[in-house]
Amino acid sequence: MNIPIYLDNNATTPMDPRVLEAMLPYFNEKFGNAASRNHAFGWVAEEAVDYAREQVAKLIGASEKEIIFTSGATESDNLAIKGVFEMYKDKGNHIITAVTEHKAVLDACKHVEKLGGKVTYLAVKEDGLVDLAELEAAMTPETILVSIMYGNNEIGVIQPVKEIATIAHKHGALFMTDATQAVGKIPVDVNADGIDLLALSAHKIYGPKGVGALYVRRKGPRVKVTAQMDGGGHERGMRSGTLNVPGIVGLGKACELCGLEMESEAKRLSALRDKLQSALTVLEESYVNGNVEHRLPHVANISFKYVEGEGLMMAMKDLAVSSGSACTSASLEPSYVLKSLGLSDDLAHSSIRFGLGRFTTEEEVDYAVEVTKNAVNHLRELSPLWEMFKEGIDLNSIEWAEH
Amino acid sequence: MAYSDKVIDHYTNPRNVGTLDKSSHKVGTGLVGAPECGDVMRLQIQVDDNNVITDAKFKTFGCGSAIASSSLATEWLKGKSIDDAMKIDNMDIVEELALPPVKIHCSVLAEDAIKAAINDFRVKNGLAPIESEKVHH
Numbered sequence: 001m002n003i004p005i006y007l008d009n010n011a012t013t014p015m016d017p018r019v020l021e022a023m024l025p026y027f028n029e030k031f032g033n034a035a036s037r038n039h040a041f042g043w044v045a046e047e048a049v050d051y052a053r054e055q056v057a058k059l060i061g062a063s064e065k066e067i068i069f070t071s072g073a074t075e076s077d078n079l080a081i082k083g084v085f086e087m088y089k090d091k092g093n094h095i096i097t098a099v100t101e102h103k104a105v106l107d108a109c110k111h112v113e114k115l116g117g118k119v120t121y122l123a124v125k126e127d128g129l130v131d132l133a134e135l136e137a138a139m140t141p142e143t144i145l146v147s148i149m150y151g152n153n154e155i156g157v158i159q160p161v162k163e164i165a166t167i168a169h170k171h172g173a174l175f176m177t178d179a180t181q182a183v184g185k186i187p188v189d190v191n192a193d194g195i196d197l198l199a200l201s202a203h204k205i206y207g208p209k210g211v212g213a214l215y216v217r218r219k220g221p222r223v224k225v226t227a228q229m230d231g232g233g234h235e236r237g238m239r240s241g242t243l244n245v246p247g248i249v250g251l252g253k254a255c256e257l258c259g260l261e262m263e264s265e266a267k268r269l270s271a272l273r274d275k276l277q278s279a280l281t282v283l284e285e286s287y288v289n290g291n292v293e294h295r296l297p298h299v300a301n302i303s304f305k306y307v308e309g310e311g312l313m314m315a316m317k318d319l320a321v322s323s324g325s326a327c328t329s330a331s332l333e334p335s336y337v338l339k340s341l342g343l344s345d346d347l348a349h350s351s352i353r354f355g356l357g358r359f360t361t362e363e364e365v366d367y368a369v370e371v372t373k374n375a376v377n378h379l380r381e382l383s384p385l386w387e388m389f390k391e392g393i394d395l396n397s398i399e400w401a402e403h
Numbered sequence: 404m405a406y407s408d409k410v411i412d413h414y415t416n417p418r419n420v421g422t423l424d425k426s427s428h429k430v431g432t433g434l435v436g437a438p439e440c441g442d443v444m445r446l447q448i449q450v451d452d453n454n455v456i457t458d459a460k461f462k463t464f465g466c467g468s469a470i471a472s473s474s475l476a477t478e479w480l481k482g483k484s485i486d487d488a489m490k491i492d493n494m495d496i497v498e499e500l501a502l503p504p505v506k507i508h509c510s511v512l513a514e515d516a517i518k519a520a521i522n523d524f525r526v527k528n529g530l531a532p533i534e535s536e537k538v539h540h
Contacts, residue, residue, distance in 0.1 A: 306464065307464065308441050308442070308464050308465050308466055308469075309441075310441070310465075310466035310467070311414075311464075311465055311466045311467055311469070311470060314406070314411075314414060314466070314467040315414075334441070344438075344439065345438070345439035345440070345441070346438035346439055346441070349438075349441040379464075381420065382417060382420055382462055382463055382464075382470060383443075383462060383463070383464045384434065384443055384444070384445035384462035384463065384464060385438060385443055385464045386464075387422065387462060395438060398434075400436070400437030400438065400439070400443070401435060401436070401437060
């Protein structure tokens with residue numbers, strides 16, 4: 001067992017050696033530009049890209065013609081949201097999303113607002129799921145796009161995408177989903193789920209960083225997005241730029257492996273996750289955040305009341321975990337996702353996300369449980385709030401000096 | 404974020420963790436910060452008849468720097484007169500622990516806790532609290 005133990009697989013995953021092996025020839029011996037149509041070097045690269053396109057499409061039940069390669073999910077989210085707005089703004093100017101979305105979606109929506117678009121940010125229920133009645137009520141004749149993530153990056157809850165898609169379509173809007181955390185972890189099928197656009201990333205599924213894809217539906221309806229990157233007209237004119245062939249080969253291989261191993265892997269990981277979660281919720285005043293029924297198999301977000309997350313992580317230095325999202329943990333603000341579940345700031349400050357992955361072993365989980373328990377107990381010994389709680393003092397009755 | 408060795412030392416082996424009898428008139432208690440902000444410090448001092456701090460204890464809810472700042476404060480307080488304790492400046496703590504700019508508020512909180520504990524002691528003993536007019540760095 002190697003220390004520190006990596007339990008931050010929602011932030012990124014280690015690359016699978018089989019993926020690396022598939023990629024290596026495309027860095028040197030098969031270095032061609034996939035757009036070079038007039039010689040063998042280009043054909044070899046193009047063939048590899050076409051094959052990867054099929055591998056990606058197969059994992060999400062799409063046709064290979066519907067896959068646009070990008071630099072990652074952030075770019076895919078931007079292309080989908082800004083691209084749909086630009087393409088369909090004569091039809092309507094309203095987009096609906098949710099407050100718990102990734103910043104890539106939220107900030108792309110903010111950009112759309114600057115361009116004159118209207119955006120509704122749906123609140124979520126206490127369990128992190130979107131309220132379908134609220135979505136229905138927010139739909140207007142001007143609504144062109146509903147963008148709701150498949151699985152949440154911080155708490156792992158899985159949104160009712162099928163029902164959301166049905167509501168969007170009923171009102172003539174497209175449905176887009178950021179499925180970065182869900183693809184490769186649970187079955188995702190663009191047709192069964194009614195998805196018109198879908199963002200995914202390689203590095204969350206044991207592939208390389210810097211490559212991802214956007215699924216854009218071609219039939220029923222035929223969806224188009226306005227390119228956000230101008231140039232040689234690659235990717236059916238929707239995303240210019242010489243294709244990242246080794247990265248794309250890696251993404252393809254990563255998708256293939258997930259397709260083959262997802263079912264057994266999800267069972268293994270949810271058993272390990274449940275073991276971790278049950279062992280840690282034995283601790284007094286510990287709470288699992290988000291819906292536990294509709295949740296990705298490898299994530300548990302737990303708040304340990306009366307200890308502070310950053311201090312806790314320091315005591316857990318043998319574990320690589322995350323307190324709040326890695327994207328925002330450079331700031332001292334507690335996670336906006338947890339706060340939108342209605343968690344008080346102090347409980348949001350006390351949360352740790354455990355993200356298991358393909359290379360997580362039971363031994364590591366057992367060790368993580370011990371380390372976490374000791375850390376929580378150590379910090380509670382130091383915590384004046386824990387002492388007050390134990391003495392039966394209501395912390396809400398104290399007038400705290402905000403600073 | 405990388406913590407300094409001194410922060411790690413205080414965090415791993417915090418000095419003077421504990422609770423003094425807050426009902427004693429020889430004990431001053433300062434409770435500062437707020438749970439919503441992610442930092443709460445409770446610092447207590449035991450004062451003898453010569454106005455010398457004979458014991459100091461703390462408990463802190465917060466990050467490693469907050470815990471280290473309060474642990475260091477208790478070390479510095481022991482043996483000091485009340486008057487000298489009043490002079491402890493948050494920037495002394497910043498310097499000693501090599502706190503980065505985003506963690507300066509932890510040292511401010513520790514200074515506030517010291518002053519709050521001293522004032523609690525003063526009020527208990529019929530003295531007026533000392534108003535601090537200092538602007539924090």
